[in-house]
Amino acid sequence: MKIVAVTACPTGIAHTYMAAARLEKTAKTLGHEIKVETQGAMGIENNLTESDIRQAHIAIFAVDIEVEGRERFNGVKVIQVPLQEALKNPESIFAKIQRSI
Amino acid sequence: MKHEISTSEQFVFSCSLSSGLHARPASRLAEVANEFAAQCVLTNLRNGMFANLKSVLAVIAADVRHGDQCVIRIQGPDEQSAHASLRRFVEETLPQCDAPLAVAESIARNTTPPRVLQAAGVECSFGLPVSRGIAQGKVVIMNGAVLPSSSDTSAATDPQLELQRIKDAIAAVHKRIQEKLDYQISPGGAAILQAELAMVGDVFLAEKLTELVARGKSAEQAVLATGEFFTDLLRHSESDYIRERASDIEEICLQLLDEIHGGERRAVVELREPSVVVAEMLAPQQFLALDRRWLKALVLEYSATTSHTVILARSQGIPALVGVQSARLLLSPGREVVVDANRGFVVPQISSSVQRFYERERRTLDRRQEALHHATGPISTADGKTLEVAANASSSEELLLARENGADGIGLFRTEMLLMGRADAPSEEEQFAIYAEAARTSAGWPVIIRTFDIGGDKAVPYLNLPPEDNPFLGYRGVRIYTEHQELMQSQLRAILRASSFGNLQIMAPMISSLEEVIQFKAAISQAKRDLTLKDIAFNQNIGVGIMIEVPSVAFLLEQLCAEVDFLSIGTNDLSQYFFAADRGNSKVAALASVCHPAFLSLLKDIVTQIHGAGKWVGMCGEMAADIRHLPLLVGLGLDEISLPAAEIPAIKAKISALRVPDCEQLLSRAIVCGTTKEVGGLLERAQASQTAQPLLTEELVLLGSTSQSKEEVIQEIVDAFYIVGRTDDRHRLEEALWAREDVYSTGLGYGFATPHCKTEAVSNDSICVLKLDEPINWGSVDNEPVRMIVSIVMREPQNSGGHLQVFSTLARQLMNEEFRDRLFRGETAREVMTLLAQQVG
Numbered sequence: 001m002k003i004v005a006v007t008a009c010p011t012g013i014a015h016t017y018m019a020a021a022r023l024e025k026t027a028k029t030l031g032h033e034i035k036v037e038t039q040g041a042m043g044i045e046n047n048l049t050e051s052d053i054r055q056a057h058i059a060i061f062a063v064d065i066e067v068e069g070r071e072r073f074n075g076v077k078v079i080q081v082p083l084q085e086a087l088k089n090p091e092s093i094f095a096k097i098q099r100s101i
Numbered sequence: 102m103k104h105e106i107s108t109s110e111q112f113v114f115s116c117s118l119s120s121g122l123h124a125r126p127a128s129r130l131a132e133v134a135n136e137f138a139a140q141c142v143l144t145n146l147r148n149g150m151f152a153n154l155k156s157v158l159a160v161i162a163a164d165v166r167h168g169d170q171c172v173i174r175i176q177g178p179d180e181q182s183a184h185a186s187l188r189r190f191v192e193e194t195l196p197q198c199d200a201p202l203a204v205a206e207s208i209a210r211n212t213t214p215p216r217v218l219q220a221a222g223v224e225c226s227f228g229l230p231v232s233r234g235i236a237q238g239k240v241v242i243m244n245g246a247v248l249p250s251s252s253d254t255s256a257a258t259d260p261q262l263e264l265q266r267i268k269d270a271i272a273a274v275h276k277r278i279q280e281k282l283d284y285q286i287s288p289g290g291a292a293i294l295q296a297e298l299a300m301v302g303d304v305f306l307a308e309k310l311t312e313l314v315a316r317g318k319s320a321e322q323a324v325l326a327t328g329e330f331f332t333d334l335l336r337h338s339e340s341d342y343i344r345e346r347a348s349d350i351e352e353i354c355l356q357l358l359d360e361i362h363g364g365e366r367r368a369v370v371e372l373r374e375p376s377v378v379v380a381e382m383l384a385p386q387q388f389l390a391l392d393r394r395w396l397k398a399l400v401l402e403y404s405a406t407t408s409h410t411v412i413l414a415r416s417q418g419i420p421a422l423v424g425v426q427s428a429r430l431l432l433s434p435g436r437e438v439v440v441d442a443n444r445g446f447v448v449p450q451i452s453s454s455v456q457r458f459y460e461r462e463r464r465t466l467d468r469r470q471e472a473l474h475h476a477t478g479p480i481s482t483a484d485g486k487t488l489e490v491a492a493n494a495s496s497s498e499e500l501l502l503a504r505e506n507g508a509d510g511i512g513l514f515r516t517e518m519l520l521m522g523r524a525d526a527p528s529e530e531e532q533f534a535i536y537a538e539a540a541r542t543s544a545g546w547p548v549i550i551r552t553f554d555i556g557g558d559k560a561v562p563y564l565n566l567p568p569e570d571n572p573f574l575g576y577r578g579v580r581i582y583t584e585h586q587e588l589m590q591s592q593l594r595a596i597l598r599a600s601s602f603g604n605l606q607i608m609a610p611m612i613s614s615l616e617e618v619i620q621f622k623a624a625i626s627q628a629k630r631d632l633t634l635k636d637i638a639f640n641q642n643i644g645v646g647i648m649i650e651v652p653s654v655a656f657l658l659e660q661l662c663a664e665v666d667f668l669s670i671g672t673n674d675l676s677q678y679f680f681a682a683d684r685g686n687s688k689v690a691a692l693a694s695v696c697h698p699a700f701l702s703l704l705k706d707i708v709t710q711i712h713g714a715g716k717w718v719g720m721c722g723e724m725a726a727d728i729r730h731l732p733l734l735v736g737l738g739l740d741e742i743s744l745p746a747a748e749i750p751a752i753k754a755k756i757s758a759l760r761v762p763d764c765e766q767l768l769s770r771a772i773v774c775g776t777t778k779e780v781g782g783l784l785e786r787a788q789a790s791q792t793a794q795p796l797l798t799e800e801l802v803l804l805g806s807t808s809q810s811k812e813e814v815i816q817e818i819v820d821a822f823y824i825v826g827r828t829d830d831r832h833r834l835e836e837a838l839w840a841r842e843d844v845y846s847t848g849l850g851y852g853f854a855t856p857h858c859k860t861e862a863v864s865n866d867s868i869c870v871l872k873l874d875e876p877i878n879w880g881s882v883d884n885e886p887v888r889m890i891v892s893i894v895m896r897e898p899q900n901s902g903g904h905l906q907v908f909s910t911l912a913r914q915l916m917n918e919e920f921r922d923r924l925f926r927g928e929t930a931r932e933v934m935t936l937l938a939q940q941v942g
Contacts, residue, residue: 011841013893013905014855017912025916041859041895042905064844087849088882 003027003097004048004076005036005060006067009083012040019062019086020046026090039068048072058097062086077101109176110184113146115168117196122165124346126195128157128299129562132524133190135304139177141187146170154187156305161346162334194562214446215832216839217812221454225446226425226432228400231411234420235462237439237451238375238397240432243383258319266320267310270360274301274353283531300353306331320361328354352384372396377440377447379428383410398440400447402428418501422447444832461813465820472800472824479509480753482735484760489741490753491547493721496535500542503746507753510547512669512743513608513721514539516592517553520561526588532595540603547604549646549669549719549743550596553588554578554610564588573674573683578611578650579621586624593628597639606644608669613651618664621645648721650674655707662714669743670707672722676700694777695724701733701780702772708737719743728752732787735759736768754826758794763787794865796904797937800825802930803871811879815839815856818869818892826864833862834894848881851921855912857893866904867894868911870933872925889925891915911941 005023009015020036027034037048050072053059059073061080067073079100081093118126134141134154141154147169152159154173165171173191175183214225278301282294300306309330313323328351335347370378372395382403388410399414399421414421420442432438432449439448439459448455479487491512492503503511519527519535539548555561556577564585569575582589596607609621622645632639646667647654652675654661661668672695677684679700682692694700711718719741724730726744728751734742735756744752767787771780801821808814819835822828837858841847848854869892876886893908914920920940927933 010844011857011859011895013859013895013908014847014857014912014915017909018849018855018916021913021916038909040905040909042909045909084845084882 001032001058001097001101002056003032003034003058003060004052004056005034006039006048006063007036007083007086008039008063008065008067010064012042015064015083015087016040019083022086022090023060023062023093026094030091030094032094039063044068057101060086060093060097062093109174110180111172111174112184112188112191113170113172114191115170116165117167119167121167121169122160122163124157124161124296124299124349127160128296130160130187130190130195131155131157131299131303133186134183136186137175137177137179137183139175139180139183141183142174144172144174146172153305156303156308157299158303158331158334158350159305162331189568190562193568213832213836214448215444215458215812215816216835217458217810217816218448218455220810220812221452221458223448223450223452223455225448226428227446228422228425228428230421230442230445231423232399232415232419232421233442234398234418235439235441235443235459235466236375236377236397236420237437237459238377238395240434240436240438241370241372241376241378242429242432242434243370243378243380243387260314260317263314263318263320263323264311266361267314267323267357270320270324270357271301271307273360274356277356297349297353300349301356306353321358324354324357324361348382348384355384377432377438379432381429385410385413388413398422398442400425400428400432400440402426461816461820465824469824469826472826480756482756482759482761482764484762486735486761488735488739488756489719490749490756491549491719491721491741491743492746492749493743494539494746499746500539500548503749504542506746506749508546508746508749510549510604510741511539511543512549512719512741514548514550515554516550517555517561520553520555520564525563526591529591529595532592533598536596536599536605537602540599540605543603545604547606547644549606549608549644549667551608551610551648552579552582552592552596556581573677578648579609579617580611582624583620589624590628590631593625594632597625597628597632597643598637600640600643601638605640606646606667608646608648608667610648610671611650611674612647612661613653615657615660615664618647618661621647622664649707650678652679652703655703655710658707658710659714662711662716665716667717667719668711669719669721669741670704670739672720672724675703675722676724679703695722696730696733696771696780696784697777698772698774698780701768704737705768705772708739712738717741728755729784731755732759732764732767732784733771735761736764736766738765750826794827796866796907797868797870797934798825799930799934801867801869802933803869804928804930804933806871806873807875808871808873808877809875810877811842814871814873814877814890815842818856818871818890821869821871822863822867822894827867828863830862834858834860837862838892838894846880846882848879848883848887849915850881850883850885851918852876852885852888852925853915853921854879854881854887854890855893855915856890857895859895859897861897863894863896866896866908868892868937869894870924870937872927889921891924907941911937914940 492508725742879887
């Protein structure tokens with residue numbers, strides 16, 4: 001499965017990046033292809049392009065704050081979870097995805 | 102209404118003093134008025150209050166505040182000359198009478214205790230810290246100077262006799278204060294006694310007493326009624342400062358009563374163990390009567406930051422809080438309490454958690470002190486060039502402050518304050534006591550004493566210096582020494598005598614020619630001869646130097662260097678004379694910029710010439726106090742800079758981050774700039790690239806922590822940043838970390854937590870790694886306890902060369918099991934740092 005994700009937390013120093021690392025690792029283990037955009041103190045990194053989003057089966061928002069450029073995801077199925085969920089139990093997010101498709 | 106031709110003189114003025122017409126300017130005004138027979142009445146047009154200008158008390162009670170319009174009416178035989186004198190005084194001297202009386206440093210009032218104490222359920226009483234420190238002791242409640250009620254006083258006998266008793270009492274109290282004044286060596290203490298002296302000799306006070314006795318009161322009753330009358334008057338003032346003076350009047354009245362009675366009237370509190378004295382307010386005499394061995398701290402209900410007692414507590418290093426509401430009710434006599442006058446509260450009961458908190462706090466403060474002490478002794482730039490960082494001072498209290506802040510000496514000890522705000526010149530003995538104290542306190546440091554710099558903006562009425570059209574270009578500094586030989590000789594003898602107690606040096610202000618230096622040296626030789634004849638010890642080889650304030654000196658350096666041991670650049674005057682622009686005139690002050698390329702070029706030339714002649718050169722003007730200028734000063738190659746003590750730690754920290762070639766290059770580029778603005782831009786860009794400090798140092802790796810709770814861990818991290826000087830505001834940093842924790846726990850599972858924040862409370866982006874001996878609960882996502890803490894603190898606004906990339910890599914690495922294992926297995930700070938350097942960069 002092709003997945004895109006966005007992580008963002010209030011201070012943008014630590015959890016944004018920790019969650020990104022966690023999602024990438026879990027996806028890999030489960031055999032999914034994932035690209036994670038981080039919206040942290042360094043600004044937006046690893047930008048999701050229009051084609052990334054178009055090709056994705058689903059988008060994960062693991063965020064505690066508003067996602068920047070949310071309109072880019074119009075037309076894509078989005079699952080939004082609190083960022084902590086990506087740290088606490090990332091497998092459950094992927095399980096949810098499986099169920100919803 | 103019938104119009105009469107007024108025979109009186111009058112004029113209107115607006116009070117320009119920022120604290121209003123308080124005790125000291127009022128006493129100077131009364132002094133002038135008392136020289137004339139004419140009646141002088143001041144009316145405050147704001148509140149309609151009248152005052153006999155000859156009475157300090159009456160003038161204070163008129164509550165003249167900054168900006169108030171007042172009329173002074175003069176009527177009597179010598180009204181014209183009185184008018185001329187008063188008017189001149191009010192217009193010329195009065196605006197300069199406001200040298201502040203060591204105003205207590207204002208510290209924002211804290212309202213929450215540290216989280217560790219909050220978690221332990223400790224309730225604190227908050228106050229305003231006016232003298233810093235932490236102390237523990239048993240509560241002793243003291244009542245302030247309270248006048249006895251008039252019922253238990255003796256009845257009047259013969260009015261003549263009663264009047265005589267009052268006169269005798271006034272004379273005796275006057276004499277007693279005068280005697281104390283003679284032995285007083287701190288200028289702060291002397292100013293307080295001077296104010297008391299003025300009050301006891303006040304005409305209004307005497308009038309009121311006489312009037313009451315004439316109406317059949319006994320001496321004692323008259324003093325009590327007078328005391329009530331004045332304290333009532335002052336307590337209604339709208340100015341805090343004047344309300345605080347009410348306790349001074351009570352004090353004077355108590356002293357008069359003591360004399361009339363022939364015995365002490367007030368309860369003496371005897372301290373027998375480490376004590377915390379709690380009172381509504383406390384008179385200076387009561388404070389001084391307390392046994393210093395046992396007095397550990399002072400807690401006052403009344404919020405008086407400028408009271409004389411507060412000033413004394415500060416100068417004696419007694420921690421003090423004021424404005425602690427209902428302290429006498431909330432604190433139980435005999436109970437052990439902690440006064441935290443760093444944070445601003447009293448802990449009313451010492452539980453084991455309070456004990457533990459303050460034990461850890463003591464260690465933190467000791468280690469911070471130790472770390473600061475590393476900065477004592479001359480500091481070097483990153484590439485090893487030494488630069489002395491000295492303090493400017495004008496009293497022994499400031500000398501102590503300089504020491505605490507890690508000064509390498511006193512580059513400018515001002516003495517003109519000794520002459521100001523008093524009726525006559527200080528005696529040689531009085532001066533000797535102050536210089537000797539400075540020499541002793543300095544314990545081997547160099548202390549450069551600048552001889553009196555009077556004139557210009559510093560007026561001294563009893564020297565009868567003529568009014569001038571251009572005082573800054575006139576009769577000031579070294580130029581008045583020839584005429585005031587006796588004053589000069591007494592100062593030089595006093596400095597020389599004190600030089601046998603420490604490393605004192607003499608410096609002359611406002612030198613513009615070689616002749617002045619030769620005369621100054623001749624005066625020193627004269628003083629030396631006099632002392633030798635009297636067989637009084639002094640340092641024969643005392644260093645003699647001059648200030649560089651007048652541009653002509655820059656073109657005479659070869660000749661001058663042959664005559665003196667050292668030179669010090671006074672940038673304030675040098676820049677205003679160099680650019681012909683008055684610093685005090687806001688329309689032109691900007692022209693006299695010390696960052697102007699022309700001025701920098703002048704400085705460069707001065708330093709080069711002096712070093713060419715093999716002499717020492719320092720800088721003691723305001724230019725040295727501005728941290729932004731530091732790279733320029735290092736580039737100049739000065740031997741020393743001297744600045745206000747409070748700025749020293751920051752300046753020293755910055756020096757060690759600078760490199761001489763970079764600074765020299767910066768200076769060369771600044772000198773060829775066209776404008777001050779261009780230089781400013783250059784400095785800003787340089788600043789951005791010079792402040793970077795490593796993210797992590799060994800002191801920030803805390804392995805084997807014994808903290809027992811999340812609160813303690815965060816406190817320990819904050820303390821670690823405080824010890825190495827990365828934060829001065831622990832409260833703010835702690836709250837910033839907790840603000841993030843309060844959103845949701847930073848426990849990321851696997852036994853790791855990452856408390857982090859963005860804050861202005863740190864000087865640099867920083868990491869702190871802490872490993873606990875025993876795991877604790879952190880509210881982690883996996884509900885497992887935590888043993889490893891990696892704290893990330895980002896400075897906001899960001900310094901350039903920020904560390905965001907490092908932080909984000911570190912955050913990602915913490916998700917990597919192998920990295921966590923290796924971090925956890927790190928046994929030394931070095932290992933941890935190496936790992937972080939390899940994996941995170």
